[in-house]
Amino acid sequence: MTANLHSISVTVNGQSFQREVEPRLLLSDFLRHTLELTGTHVGCEHGVCGACTVLLEGVPVRSCLMFAVQADGASLTTVEGLGDDLDALHPLQESFREAHGLQCGFCTPGFLMTLLPFLEENPDPSEKEIREAISGNLCRCTGYQHIVDAVALAAKNMQRG
Amino acid sequence: MKPPPFEYLAPGTLEEALAQLSEHGCEAKILAGGQSLIPSMNFRMVQPAMLIDINRIAGLDSIRRTGQGGLAIGALSRQNKVERDPLVAQHAPLLHETIPHIAHPQIRNRGTVGGSLAHADPASELPVYAIARDIRLRLRSAAAERWVDAQDFFQGMFTTALAPDEMLVEIEIPPMPTGAGWSFQEITRRRGDYALMGLAVYIELAGDGTCSAARLVYLNAGDGPQRAREAENMLIGEKPAAELFEPAARVAAESEIDPFGSIHATIEFQRHLARVLTVRALEIASTRARNGGIA
Numbered sequence: 001m002t003a004n005l006h007s008i009s010v011t012v013n014g015q016s017f018q019r020e021v022e023p024r025l026l027l028s029d030f031l032r033h034t035l036e037l038t039g040t041h042v043g044c045e046h047g048v049c050g051a052c053t054v055l056l057e058g059v060p061v062r063s064c065l066m067f068a069v070q071a072d073g074a075s076l077t078t079v080e081g082l083g084d085d086l087d088a089l090h091p092l093q094e095s096f097r098e099a100h101g102l103q104c105g106f107c108t109p110g111f112l113m114t115l116l117p118f119l120e121e122n123p124d125p126s127e128k129e130i131r132e133a134i135s136g137n138l139c140r141c142t143g144y145q146h147i148v149d150a151v152a153l154a155a156k157n158m159q160r161g
Numbered sequence: 162m163k164p165p166p167f168e169y170l171a172p173g174t175l176e177e178a179l180a181q182l183s184e185h186g187c188e189a190k191i192l193a194g195g196q197s198l199i200p201s202m203n204f205r206m207v208q209p210a211m212l213i214d215i216n217r218i219a220g221l222d223s224i225r226r227t228g229q230g231g232l233a234i235g236a237l238s239r240q241n242k243v244e245r246d247p248l249v250a251q252h253a254p255l256l257h258e259t260i261p262h263i264a265h266p267q268i269r270n271r272g273t274v275g276g277s278l279a280h281a282d283p284a285s286e287l288p289v290y291a292i293a294r295d296i297r298l299r300l301r302s303a304a305a306e307r308w309v310d311a312q313d314f315f316q317g318m319f320t321t322a323l324a325p326d327e328m329l330v331e332i333e334i335p336p337m338p339t340g341a342g343w344s345f346q347e348i349t350r351r352r353g354d355y356a357l358m359g360l361a362v363y364i365e366l367a368g369d370g371t372c373s374a375a376r377l378v379y380l381n382a383g384d385g386p387q388r389a390r391e392a393e394n395m396l397i398g399e400k401p402a403a404e405l406f407e408p409a410a411r412v413a414a415e416s417e418i419d420p421f422g423s424i425h426a427t428i429e430f431q432r433h434l435a436r437v438l439t440v441r442a443l444e445i446a447s448t449r450a451r452n453g454g455i456a
Contacts, residue, residue: 006169023169023212026203045162046200053267059241060267065199069169070192070214114267135352136265 008072012037013081021068028052030068031078039079039109043138050137053110054078060114079109082116092116092154101150103141111137115151123159125151164202168211174218175301179328181213183303186325189213193237193276196268221330222273224248230336236275236329241266243274253334255343255363259290262345265353275329278314281321284355284381288315290345291332292386293361293376299331300324308333318384340366340373342450344442347380348434350425356381357426358434362442364396366450372396377409377442379435382418389413392439401447403440410439 005020012035019034026045031037031054043049045064052063055077082090092112095101102108111134118125118133125133130151131144139147170189172178182189190209192198193216201207215221221237224246232252234243243249244260263269263277263286277287278298291298291311298309300323314322323329347359358381365374375393378386392413399405414436422428 004166004168022166024164024166026163026199029163045203047196047264047268050265050267059270061271062196062267064203065196065268065271067169067195067199069171070195070216132352133266136267 006069006072008069010068010071010073011075013077019068023067023069025068026064027054027066027068027071028063030071031063031076034068037078037080039084041106041109043106043110048138049107049110050114051107051110053113053137055113055117058117060117077113077116079112082112090116091157092119095154095157096147096150099150099153100146101142102147107137107139107141111139111147115154119151119155119158123155125155127152162203162205164199165205165208167209169214170211171214171217175221175328175330176303178213178215178218179301179303179326182328183326185211185213191215191279191328193279194239194272195276196264196272197276197280197282215328221275226252227333227336232334234274234332234334236273236278236331238274240269240272240274240277244269252337253294254337255294255345255361256290256334258343259286259345259361262286262347262349262356262359268353274332278332279321279323279329281315281317281319281385283318283383283385286345286347286356286359286361286380288386289359289361289378289380291315292388293343293363293378294334295376296335297333298329299333300327301330302326302328312388315385320385338365339453340368340450342366342446342448344445344449346438346442346445348438357423358382358420358431358438360435360438360442362439362446364401364443364446364450366401366447370400370451371398372401377413377439379413379418382420382431382435384419387418389417389439391417396443401443401450403444406440406443409443410436413439 009018028042031040041051043051047062047065053060054063189211192212192214222235227233250257296311309322342364344362347356349356360379363376367373375396377389392409395409414432420431
């Protein structure tokens with residue numbers, strides 16, 4: 001099965017990549033295995049857990065429910081595009097650390113990529129809006145309360161700029 | 162898991178897609194939002210030899226008023242876009258109310274209106290809406306075009322009137338008359354899960370306040386969207402009132418739906434939910450109808 005390859009060009013976190021992919025390669029596996037951007041995590045592979053959420057043209061989508069070949073020409077943002085240095089964390093990441101919004105951290109990249117556009121659109125969300133926004137992301141550690149706190153803190157910090 | 166290998170086509174125009182479909186229809190699947198198809202492929206429950214990806218075709222995602230005052234929605238319209246569209250909120254309030262119940266926000270960012278209808282999952286929301294509102298579906302093939310009523314489109318579990326060479330390209334929603342009332346209700350174990358039970362209610366009141374049209378359509382209640390015709394008939398000609406809702410809900414829940422039960426809900430519990438949700442939906446729909454269709 002080497003004949004059936006498609007050439008694709010994508011921009012990930014501002015950097016351009018051109019690769020040959022089999023149509024059946026999931027976008028999540030393309031990011032992790034082909035581009036070696038392992039910040040995007042893979043949980044359920046059927047769209048329930050939200051761990052693999054990335055931004056496609058700024059919109060949060062499940063990267064396990066898209067084929068890499070479909071992203072040809074598209075611009076993607078993964079968690080590596082936020083702040084990949086402990087000294088230069090994004091305010092959203094900083095708030096997760098400060099409010100204990102993570103324990104094992106497996107779900108965190110998906111939460112962050114879901115919340116980034118949410119907070120841009122809703123700079124001052126209510127608790128109900130926060131819970132609705134994260135309804136598509138599962139966390140098995142925190143019980144969600146600290147994640148909700150982290151989002152509220154991020155909203156406050158990001159408004160202050 | 163990962164999907165098995167397949168051929169991938171990405172036509173740039175509808176004509177190209179329809180030509181490919183007429184050549185490969187029996188072995189090909191159309192890839193729209195992919196939010197049901199790709200998980201099914203990841204599980205290897207479906208293994209199409211070919212995918213025809215229609216996401217690069219322009220013009221399949223428009224939302225516009227029809228000459229009759231209804232709405233026409235392109236099949237490739239993302240659910241999230243429809244959810245936020247002001248025309249939909251104003252002219253198709255039941256659709257506006259139904260869409261947020263579909264899965265999660267990230268799924269609705271990719272999932273399409275046409276994809277969900279063509280998939281025809283008996284537990285999904287849009288087929289129920291389609292029958293409640295008597296929408297029409299425009300099906301195209303390379304050779305022809307035809308319109309199908311929602312009532313005739315759904316033919317059982319994951320089965321529709323679409324022929325192998327046909328594509329759903331647009332839906333048409335009739336206008337809402339004054340005196341119309343609506344409600345969508347469902348119960349899920351967690352936000353975004355498949356519903357244990359749910360229904361769409363649509364009614365119309367005549368000038369004297371009596372019910373002139375009624376639709377009660379249930380999801381996860383049989384091998385397709387289930388209409389409760391007997392319960393609908395109990396409402397017709399009557400003024401909506403609590404004394405009427407309870408017996409109608411009982412008839413619908415006990416004898417007109419055919420839920421399968423699951424590890425999460427026994428058949429008896431699903432019938433209980435149907436009865437409770439029906440009363441709730443009828444109360445909301447009749448209040449809205451009396452208030453002149455104000456949500």
